[in-house]
Amino acid sequence: MKRDPLGLLALPGVGYLALVFLAPLLLLLWSSVRGPEGWTLDGYVRLLGDPYYRGVIAASLQLALITTGGALLLGYPAAFALARARGGWQVVLFALIFLPLTVSIIVKSFGWGIVLRRDGILNWALLNLGLIERPVRMIFTEGALYAGMINVFLPFMVLPIFAVVRMLDPRLPDAAATLGASPWFSFRRVTLPLSLPGVVAGVSLVFSLSVAAYVTPSLLMGDRYMTMSMVMAKAFLNLRDWQLGAAMAAVLLAMALAVVVGAAALQRRLGGR
Amino acid sequence: MNDQHLAVRGASKRFGTASVLDDLSLAVARGEFVSLLGPSGCGKTTLLRCIAGLLRLDAGSIAVAGRDISALPAHRRNVGVVFQNYALFPHLTVAQNIGFGLRAQGVRAAEAAPRIAEALALVRMAEFADRPVTALSGGQQQRVAVARALVVRPTLLLLDEPFSALDRKLRETMQVELKHLLREVGITAIFVTHDQEEALVVSDRIAVMNAGRIEQLADPATLYQRPASLYVLDFVGQSMRLGGTVSAAGLGEVTVETRLGTVRAPGAFAPGSRVVVAVRPEAVTLTETPPGGRNTLAARVSEVSFLGSRTQLHLDLPAGEDRGVVELPRLPPGIGPGSAVPLAFPIADTMVFPAA
Ligand SMILES: Nc1ncnc2c1ncn2[C@@H]1O[C@H](COP(=O)(O)OP(=O)(O)O)[C@@H](O)[C@H]1O
Numbered sequence: 001m002k003r004d005p006l007g008l009l010a011l012p013g014v015g016y017l018a019l020v021f022l023a024p025l026l027l028l029l030w031s032s033v034r035g036p037e038g039w040t041l042d043g044y045v046r047l048l049g050d051p052y053y054r055g056v057i058a059a060s061l062q063l064a065l066i067t068t069g070g071a072l073l074l075g076y077p078a079a080f081a082l083a084r085a086r087g088g089w090q091v092v093l094f095a096l097i098f099l100p101l102t103v104s105i106i107v108k109s110f111g112w113g114i115v116l117r118r119d120g121i122l123n124w125a126l127l128n129l130g131l132i133e134r135p136v137r138m139i140f141t142e143g144a145l146y147a148g149m150i151n152v153f154l155p156f157m158v159l160p161i162f163a164v165v166r167m168l169d170p171r172l173p174d175a176a177a178t179l180g181a182s183p184w185f186s187f188r189r190v191t192l193p194l195s196l197p198g199v200v201a202g203v204s205l206v207f208s209l210s211v212a213a214y215v216t217p218s219l220l221m222g223d224r225y226m227t228m229s230m231v232m233a234k235a236f237l238n239l240r241d242w243q244l245g246a247a248m249a250a251v252l253l254a255m256a257l258a259v260v261v262g263a264a265a266l267q268r269r270l271g272g273r
Numbered sequence: 274m275n276d277q278h279l280a281v282r283g284a285s286k287r288f289g290t291a292s293v294l295d296d297l298s299l300a301v302a303r304g305e306f307v308s309l310l311g312p313s314g315c316g317k318t319t320l321l322r323c324i325a326g327l328l329r330l331d332a333g334s335i336a337v338a339g340r341d342i343s344a345l346p347a348h349r350r351n352v353g354v355v356f357q358n359y360a361l362f363p364h365l366t367v368a369q370n371i372g373f374g375l376r377a378q379g380v381r382a383a384e385a386a387p388r389i390a391e392a393l394a395l396v397r398m399a400e401f402a403d404r405p406v407t408a409l410s411g412g413q414q415q416r417v418a419v420a421r422a423l424v425v426r427p428t429l430l431l432l433d434e435p436f437s438a439l440d441r442k443l444r445e446t447m448q449v450e451l452k453h454l455l456r457e458v459g460i461t462a463i464f465v466t467h468d469q470e471e472a473l474v475v476s477d478r479i480a481v482m483n484a485g486r487i488e489q490l491a492d493p494a495t496l497y498q499r500p501a502s503l504y505v506l507d508f509v510g511q512s513m514r515l516g517g518t519v520s521a522a523g524l525g526e527v528t529v530e531t532r533l534g535t536v537r538a539p540g541a542f543a544p545g546s547r548v549v550v551a552v553r554p555e556a557v558t559l560t561e562t563p564p565g566g567r568n569t570l571a572a573r574v575s576e577v578s579f580l581g582s583r584t585q586l587h588l589d590l591p592a593g594e595d596r597g598v599v600e601l602p603r604l605p606p607g608i609g610p611g612s613a614v615p616l617a618f619p620i621a622d623t624m625v626f627p628a629a
């Protein structure tokens with residue numbers, strides 16, 4: 001077998017990842033099943049046996065699913081608009097979608113505060129439109145959390161879909177139309193399957209990021225709302241309960257992996273027809 | 274033509290301030306092959322896209338088989354298109370590409386399967402049915418594109434430079450093959466091309482386009498022998514052309530003074546008009562004492578090109594509106610660059626156009 005010398009160029013990157021990512025990860029997984037008295041599943045038993053922790057896992061999963069779904073619903077058409085926009089419009093759309101990435105989460109949450117407070121802009125607007133009679137509590141509600149999460153993670157959905165859609169040949173839908181395909185048929189059979197690699201990348205990214213979210217939920221919800229990452233941090237830093245923290249990390253990893261693998265499998269099934 | 278299958282009337286299309294189709298009309302008979310011939314950017318693709326319904330006309334109408342389809346969206350027109358570079362669906366196999374239109378139109382699988390098989394056989398791609406289209410050569414992709422368009426039985430087939438992605442040798446084979454295949458199917462077809470030789474090979478009639486208009490629509494022989502304008506003269510085939518001034522006119526004939534001598538030609542122009550006289554290369558012979566009814570000129574050879582079955586002489590003329598190409602079956606001895614040659618050509622074959 002001939003060896004590709006260019007493959008050697010990947011070595012530094014792979015080595016770096018192995019050092020800073022793979023090794024700690026393996027160490028973590030190891031410590032989740034290794035106690036002072038040898039092999040144990042104690043961490044997992046305490047985690048999954050406790051209704052409180054099960055509730056946290058369920059809440060994190062729900063948050064990640066809603067965030068991913070919302071980002072997909074908003075991001076898929078946005079990626080198309082971005083890819084189809086010409087000249088100046090593309091710059092404007094790009095800025096609108098990606099500027100949030102450049103703004104620190106602290107600044108963003110301050111901004112949400114201004115919008116969502118009892119005397120905030122949204123309440124003021126709704127009051128003046130006569131849609132509500134008195135100010136509604138918005139901040140520290142789950143609705144506000146979902147809106148904030150989608151705001152934070154939307155660019156990670158748009159970018160990979162945009163990258164794929166931009167390369168789609170615009171004559172393919174034209175060809176479909178001349179063959180008698182309605183716009184919907186053409187979308188379902190041509191555009192959608194060809195854009196799936198971008199969707200899979202976007203869904204994988206946003207789900208992995210949002211299931212592990214820490215900062216945004218704590219800023220928008222305070223202490224009353226616990227995600228898996230918050231439990232993990234508490235276990236490691238406050239309780240010094242490494243086994244519990246590592247078990248939670250393993251569950252988190254398994255969930256993210258399941259979605260990434262599942263999305264890729266779904267693409268293979270839908271893309272081939 | 275009385276049996277008009279396609280009738281485009283007064284078609285206009287602008288992109289911003291640029292007028293791309295300019296009050297264009299075109300009529301094509303049932304079963305006829307018409308080529309749209311013109312330089313890149315003259316609006317050929319735009320006209321095809323308007324006929325297919327992928328673009329809306331700003332003004333004018335399009336009728337197929339007597340029915341106005343101007344207002345219909347592309348997917349309700351049943352006008353087939355073979356796109357430049359084919360636009361095959363990259364995620365589908367050959368058979369799935371061909372079956373796409375049938376499926377889109379709700380044809381049941383049991384009925385679709387034999388039609389797909391028939392279309393595959395028609396373009397001799399049966400053994401490639403389950404290959405991904407991305408694994409095909411250019412010529413094979415073209416055949417799949419043709420089969421995909423034909424299988425839904427369109428009323429009209431539009432082909433946008435279908436041979437431009439193929440190399441020269443393959444192109445010549447495919448031109449004849451495709452013409453034969455479409456004739457067998459009995460479909461009306463419009464070929465877009467910027468290659469005049471291709472237009473001559475594949476079509477019954479050729480529409481020469483210039484800046485969003487049809488300059489002349491005629492059969493190849495008429496186009497070559499009786500071009501309607503200098504533009505058509507230059508676009509189709511070669512010629513010897515000389516600028517000059519009309520010195521005398523009468524009885525359907527004009528006398529023109531050119532740089533190389535006096536030329537007579539059938540035509541009607543007032544004395545004093547600036548004109549261009551032209552003759553096709555093969556009408557010219559090298560004789561000092563020609564039979565009657567001929568123009569005679571004296572010229573100098575600048576270059577000789579041997580083309581196998583014939584030899585071209587390029588004449589030494591100043592740059593500008595004059596262009597000199599003469600073709601001979603074989604080169605007489607003693608003639609080469611620098612030789613003075615006597616030219617003779619029939620008055621009846623001499624054309625005269627108003628100077629551009
Ligand atoms: N969608 C479009 N927007 C703006 N200008 C266009 C568009 N499509 C074509 N054009 C312009 O119209 C002219 C004719 O284009 P086209 O019909 O593609 O020419 P052809 O096929 O004869 O080469 C060109 O100058 C081209 O730049």
Ligand SMILES: [Mg+2]
Pocket residue numbers: 317318319
């Ligand atoms: Mg074109």
